[in-house]
Amino acid sequence: MAASYLSVAGVQKTFETRHGSVEALKGISLSVERGEFVSILGPSGCGKSTLLMMCGGLESATAGEIDISGAPVTAPRSSTGILFQDPTLLPWMSVLDNVLFPIRIMKRPLAKYTERAAQLLELVGLAGFERSKPHQLSGGMKQRVALCRALIHDPDVLLMDEPFSALDALTRDDMNIAMLDIWQRYRQTALFVTHSIREAVFLSDRVLVMTPRPGRILEDVRIPFGRPREFSIGETVRFNEICAHLRTLIGREHRAVDARKETI
Numbered sequence: 001m002a003a004s005y006l007s008v009a010g011v012q013k014t015f016e017t018r019h020g021s022v023e024a025l026k027g028i029s030l031s032v033e034r035g036e037f038v039s040i041l042g043p044s045g046c047g048k049s050t051l052l053m054m055c056g057g058l059e060s061a062t063a064g065e066i067d068i069s070g071a072p073v074t075a076p077r078s079s080t081g082i083l084f085q086d087p088t089l090l091p092w093m094s095v096l097d098n099v100l101f102p103i104r105i106m107k108r109p110l111a112k113y114t115e116r117a118a119q120l121l122e123l124v125g126l127a128g129f130e131r132s133k134p135h136q137l138s139g140g141m142k143q144r145v146a147l148c149r150a151l152i153h154d155p156d157v158l159l160m161d162e163p164f165s166a167l168d169a170l171t172r173d174d175m176n177i178a179m180l181d182i183w184q185r186y187r188q189t190a191l192f193v194t195h196s197i198r199e200a201v202f203l204s205d206r207v208l209v210m211t212p213r214p215g216r217i218l219e220d221v222r223i224p225f226g227r228p229r230e231f232s233i234g235e236t237v238r239f240n241e242i243c244a245h246l247r248t249l250i251g252r253e254h255r256a257v258d259a260r261k262e263t264i
Contacts, residue, residue, distance in 0.1 A: 012062045080156075
């Protein structure tokens, strides 16, 4: 078995507010193997995004440790790519310049990455849009640009925080297919936060189900489908059985929380 590449051990996160302490995460431990695609699934407010930001060095842990390739994560890493829910493209820059923006920030030679940027844009179906500005693009096209930007420096870890949640259903399906195609080509170690059960099952090697706040790992579900995958796998009985199991887990936790509230 491959060694763990991204490791989260006993992580807790408590936010201090003017109304008191809020425990967002409690006793989170997980591992992701190199080249593995793992989704985090759970209800709103369970700490999924907070956990992801801690893995990216953008948020500190109250307790516990996060390691990538054996090194503690204490600050943002140049070898981590992050894809947010909002594409956050710079409106005055062209598509190509937006993709190359991290290279400018890292002060690397642009010429070395221009060909890679063109290849990435072609892979996501945006060849010919290199000189377009963000306002000329649809929502799905903007998120494709953001995906290329996250991958431009060939990161070893790709963190994604509900990147397709704002898209309509058909565009989201298209983005799932594009995401899977591009990930299967480059095989970054990926951690993907989503509310969509079907999206998680389609994309992932494993799905981690979290409890309501304080977030804990309720179950680690391994997805049995090989790669490459076709979108039609979503029509199979086994795929829908796994989705039903995940939905039952999340629903059971919601009911347990509601029952505890009623006894208070």
